[in-house]
Amino acid sequence: MNSSACGRELSARKQAIRRLADASAPERRTWLARGAFFHDEDLLYLKFLIPEGARVLELGCGTGDLLAALKPSFGVGVDFSAGMIAQARQAHPGLTFFVGDIEDPAFIRSLPGPFDVIVVVDTLGALDDCQAMLENLHDLC
Numbered sequence: 001m002n003s004s005a006c007g008r009e010l011s012a013r014k015q016a017i018r019r020l021a022d023a024s025a026p027e028r029r030t031w032l033a034r035g036a037f038f039h040d041e042d043l044l045y046l047k048f049l050i051p052e053g054a055r056v057l058e059l060g061c062g063t064g065d066l067l068a069a070l071k072p073s074f075g076v077g078v079d080f081s082a083g084m085i086a087q088a089r090q091a092h093p094g095l096t097f098f099v100g101d102i103e104d105p106a107f108i109r110s111l112p113g114p115f116d117v118i119v120v121v122d123t124l125g126a127l128d129d130c131q132a133m134l135e136n137l138h139d140l141c
Contacts, residue, residue, distance in 0.1 A: 010080075010101065017126045018080050021062075025083030028063045043069055046119070054116040057140060059102045059133075060123025064088030067095055067119070076111060078102055080126075103127055105136045113140035 010018065024031070032039055043066065050056065052071040061067050061077030062084045068075070068091070075095040079085050080102070088097045100107040102123075118137055124130050 011128050014080070014101075014126060014128065021079070021081035022083035025063070025081060025087050028084065028087065029065070032065065042121070046070060046121075050117050050119075055114070056117045056119060057111065057113070057115040058119045058121070060120060060126065061085075061088060061097065062122075064092045064095060064097060066121060068092045070119070076115070078111070103129060103133050103136075108136045109139065111140060115140055 046066070047070065050070055053073045054070070055074045056067060056070055056072035056076070058064075058067040058075070058077045061079050062081075064077045064087070067077045067088075072095075075092075077085075077088055077095060077097045078100050079088070079097075080100060082099045085097045085099045088095070096112070098107075098111070100110075102108065118140060127133055
């Protein structure tokens with residue numbers, strides 16, 4: 001499967017990243033636990049910046065744990081890995097998760113914004129064009 005959830009063709013590099021993410025989804029929490037100090041400190045800083053009860057969109061949400069820890073009033077997570085989103089939906093049924101390519105402008109327009117905060121953590125390296133992705137977010141702010 002070479003296309004994203006919205007039908008846009010993914011580059012070969014992004015296809016490889018997605019295959020790896022799908023394969024590693026069941027073990028994601030184990031890997032997060034191995035780097036617990038870093039991730040805990042990262043979360044503390046994000047909680048300092050983002051008040052509980054905000055409308056939060058997380059792009060590249062993986063298993064949704066960070067989004068859930070921010071305690072949004074309305075939380076939406078997006079990842080292009082169906083495996084990661086399956087884990088997120090199971091662990092955090094009170095949040096909304098979508099499988100999609102965050103570089104696809106039509107997919108971004110389909111998200112239920114606006115949001116108070118858009119979080120992009122550990123995701124930029126998987127993108128082909130960071131600038132275009134950021135430009136597509138304006139209508140969601």
